[in-house]
Amino acid sequence: MTSTTEAPAGRSEAPASSVRRRLRPGRADRRWWPFAAPTIVLTVAFFILPFLLNIYFAFTQWTGFSSVIAPNGLDNFRNLADSGVLWTATRVTVTYAVIAMLLQNVISLGLALLMQNTSPVNSFFRALFFLPVLISPLAAGYIWSAILEPQGPLNAVIGLVSPGFDHAWLGDTRTVLASVAFIDVWKWSGIVTLVYIAGLNAIPQSLVEAARIDGAGAWKIFWLVKFRLLAPAFTFSVVVSFLGALNAFDIIQATTRGGPGSASLVLNVALYRQYAGGFFGNASAISLTIAALVVVLGVPLIAALRRRELEG
Amino acid sequence: MKRFIAASAVAAVAGLAAACSNPGASGTESSSDVPTDGTAEIQAQELTVWVNPADPDAVMNVWTRFEEETGVSVEIIEMPADAFESGVQTRWTSGERPDILEYHATSLFWALNPEQNMYDLSNMPFVEREREVLDAAGSLNGKVYAAITDSPSLFGIFYNKKVFEEYGLDVPETFDDLSSICSTLQDEAPDVTPIWESGGSGWSTQIVPGLMYMSTAQQDGNWAQQVLDQETTFDGADSPFVDGLTRYKDFQDEGCFNSDAVTAQFEDGIAAVSGGDAAMIALPTGLIDQFQARLDDDLELTNETIGFAYPSAGGAVSAWAPNVAGTWYVPRTGDPERESTALAFIQWATEEGYQDFVDESGSFPILEGADAPDVSGFRAEVADAYEESTAYAFNSNLVGFNVEFPNYMTGLLSGAETPQSVAEQSQTAFEQAARAAGLPGW
Numbered sequence: 083m084t085s086t087t088e089a090p091a092g093r094s095e096a097p098a099s100s101v102r103r104r105l106r107p108g109r110a111d112r113r114w115w116p117f118a119a120p121t122i123v124l125t126v127a128f129f130i131l132p133f134l135l136n137i138y139f140a141f142t143q144w145t146g147f148s149s150v151i152a153p154n155g156l157d158n159f160r161n162l163a164d165s166g167v168l169w170t171a172t173r174v175t176v177t178y179a180v181i182a183m184l185l186q187n188v189i190s191l192g193l194a195l196l197m198q199n200t201s202p203v204n205s206f207f208r209a210l211f212f213l214p215v216l217i218s219p220l221a222a223g224y225i226w227s228a229i230l231e232p233q234g235p236l237n238a239v240i241g242l243v244s245p246g247f248d249h250a251w252l253g254d255t256r257t258v259l260a261s262v263a264f265i266d267v268w269k270w271s272g273i274v275t276l277v278y279i280a281g282l283n284a285i286p287q288s289l290v291e292a293a294r295i296d297g298a299g300a301w302k303i304f305w306l307v308k309f310r311l312l313a314p315a316f317t318f319s320v321v322v323s324f325l326g327a328l329n330a331f332d333i334i335q336a337t338t339r340g341g342p343g344s345a346s347l348v349l350n351v352a353l354y355r356q357y358a359g360g361f362f363g364n365a366s367a368i369s370l371t372i373a374a375l376v377v378v379l380g381v382p383l384i385a386a387l388r389r390r391e392l393e394g
Numbered sequence: 395m396k397r398f399i400a401a402s403a404v405a406a407v408a409g410l411a412a413a414c415s416n417p418g419a420s421g422t423e424s425s426s427d428v429p430t431d432g433t434a435e436i437q438a439q440e441l442t443v444w445v446n447p448a449d450p451d452a453v454m455n456v457w458t459r460f461e462e463e464t465g466v467s468v469e470i471i472e473m474p475a476d477a478f479e480s481g482v483q484t485r486w487t488s489g490e491r492p493d494i495l496e497y498h499a500t501s502l503f504w505a506l507n508p509e510q511n512m513y514d515l516s517n518m519p520f521v522e523r524e525r526e527v528l529d530a531a532g533s534l535n536g537k538v539y540a541a542i543t544d545s546p547s548l549f550g551i552f553y554n555k556k557v558f559e560e561y562g563l564d565v566p567e568t569f570d571d572l573s574s575i576c577s578t579l580q581d582e583a584p585d586v587t588p589i590w591e592s593g594g595s596g597w598s599t600q601i602v603p604g605l606m607y608m609s610t611a612q613q614d615g616n617w618a619q620q621v622l623d624q625e626t627t628f629d630g631a632d633s634p635f636v637d638g639l640t641r642y643k644d645f646q647d648e649g650c651f652n653s654d655a656v657t658a659q660f661e662d663g664i665a666a667v668s669g670g671d672a673a674m675i676a677l678p679t680g681l682i683d684q685f686q687a688r689l690d691d692d693l694e695l696t697n698e699t700i701g702f703a704y705p706s707a708g709g710a711v712s713a714w715a716p717n718v719a720g721t722w723y724v725p726r727t728g729d730p731e732r733e734s735t736a737l738a739f740i741q742w743a744t745e746e747g748y749q750d751f752v753d754e755s756g757s758f759p760i761l762e763g764a765d766a767p768d769v770s771g772f773r774a775e776v777a778d779a780y781e782e783s784t785a786y787a788f789n790s791n792l793v794g795f796n797v798e799f800p801n802y803m804t805g806l807l808s809g810a811e812t813p814q815s816v817a818e819q820s821q822t823a824f825e826q827a828a829r830a831a832g833l834p835g836w
Contacts, residue, residue, distance in 0.1 A: 161826045342807060343806070343810040344801065345810060359794065360504075
């Protein structure tokens with residue numbers, strides 16, 4: 083009996099001293115370096131350094147016209163504000179992101195509810211709705227440009243109900259932003275749908291059954307049980323779709339190039355125009371604006387949704 | 395960890411310091427002894443060329459003949475078609491250089507910092523043979539950088555001769571004539587679109603309100619130079635620019651354009667005019683081949699069907715601008731042998747190889763000393779227009795504005811902008827760019 087009480091005590095001492103050695107600052111502590119170094123180097127080279135350079139260049143007069151890059155204070159931002167580009171593009175970008183985020187999440191959640199259960203039919207439709215994710219955004223833009231033409235197939239279908247219908251979806255300032263946001267939704271909703279399906283399937287069936295036994299209807303089960311327990315998936319999907327839309331470029335460039343006029347001029351398209359004209363300082367200023375916008379809008383959004391997860 | 399942070403900080407600061415020298419301006423002085431007076435010799439066996447993928451066969455065959463005659467192997471790299479300018483700008487800014495660059499001869503090439511990055515071709519023999527063109531295009535601060543070999547594109551109206559004949563229409567010379575043709579067709583041929591406009595293509599919307607209307611002001615008093623010299627503005631009182639936009643908007647309001655003018659593509663307009671569904675479309679003359687392709691690739695049928703008119707505000711004046719195709723620059727690459735070979739190519743293409751190019755292109759020669767090919771029909775009309783009445787396209791050297799103009803025009807077409815608001819934005823964009831580019835007096 084004594085031996086049984088001593089032996090564990092003896093065994094427990096050795097690991098304790100080993101832990102202390104691991105925690106004590108010393109040579110062994112640095113064994114994580116070889117594993118972390120590649121990631122750190124890549125992050126510094128491809129994220130931190132470009133980000134620091136972006137901040138610097140945003141406050142310089144850097145153009146293709148001259149070999150000199152000179153600090154110019156807030157001139158780039160002032161120029162962009164005076165020409166109306168900064169405010170217009172920021173407004174359009176935020177509006178676009180909100181529309182895309184709302185449409186994406188409502189549609190994807192609906193699809194997830196319809197295709198939640200795994201069955202051959204649902205598997206087929208899950209794959210079908212995921213297909214657009216695999217298509218190049220530029221190709222998606224060109225395809226939808228053709229579909230949305232005044233004499234295109236969409237208007238032809240509407241024309242069956244309303245003969246002569248020839249609305250220019252991408253040429254009307256009232257519908258262009260919602261139209262390109264819809265293309266973005268079509269392109270990416272497959273991923274968001276999968277996230278919601280995974281979230282729905284992680285909800286314990288016993289909770290749903292308990293609610294049903296307590297007399298809850300389909301709506302109450304969805305709203306009071308499923309939707310609340312979907313909070314982590316909801317946070318992820320809302321944040322990814324919103325921040326992704328703030329960085330929109332390819333689909334809009336392929337469909338409207340920011341037009342007509344500046345009706346779909348998101349910040350990245352405005353940046354591209356400045357860059358193509360050789361005004362790299364202005365382009366850097368717009369890039370910094372996008373980064374600031376992501377932080378200013380993204381951080382509070384994530385904080386609010388995380389809080390909701392804990393409270394819910 | 396502290397050492398890592400310190401190392402990162404050093405790397406970041408080093409990066410910032412390195413960034414203070416413009417990577418896109420990395421011209422080299424090491425090759426300044428390569429002769430630029432036409433005596434440069436072929437010293438390399440390979441050349442790399444960046445070209446526009448829309449180049450016609452006549453231009454591409456220049457490379458083939460050069461290879462056959464000299465034994466030099468030419469690697470042709472096509473820039474992206476729908477992002478040609480930004481594609482060139484991106485690679486150029488990162489410090490990449492071809493041995494020969496095919497690019498715009500308008501102010502767009504100023505953004506490549508030619509003084510630092512390109513050979514000054516002012517002493518090449520071809521310059522004296524095209525002095526008039528090079529006074530306006532392909533040069534900066536008195537130095538010639540571009541070898542322009544193709545005849546310029548003229549901007550004006552392609553019209554369907556059969557439609558005009560059927561409804562007794564005269565070739566338009568003024569914007570009032572265009573308005574009158576529109577009214578006649580609306581009354582007598584409601585199924586025929588009077589003027590096809592292509593807002594979906596963007597770039598082509600500059601032609602009617604800008605290039606065509608402003609040619610009168612360009613010919614009368616070089617309006618664009620007045621703007622550059624701060625003697626007038628886009629949005630000033632009695633601005634011809636605002637007048638042009640107003641007339642253009644009136645055309646749209648009066649139903650002279652196709653109903654899908656905001657989103658239509660110019661290729662559809664070429665099909666519509668070739669087939670007689672539309673009477674007119676404003677495009678550069680370089681696109682005549684696309685009409686011919688629509689007309690069974692039949693030159694005779696094309697000449698019978700398509701005519702060229704160049705109405706402007708106060709009479710017939712065509713706007714000209716150099717083609718990208720056949721406009722070549724010699725960048726400083728730091729390799730004297732390849733630079734010498736590139737300069738030798740320019741000498742060859744503008745001397746020994748030039749007549750073959752002119753004969754194949756079927757266009758009038760831009761360099762003196764070459765025999766004009768025997769042409770008729772549309773190409774003869776274009777040659778006559780260039781001889782009779784022409785003005786340099788007004789937007790060519792108005793930096794900042796010229797890249798934004800198509801966007802302003804789609805805003806005007808969609809109703810989001812007015813002629814006055816476009817003029818104000820144009821003035822702001824130009825002023826900012828002129829200061830950033832350091833133009834004289836700005």
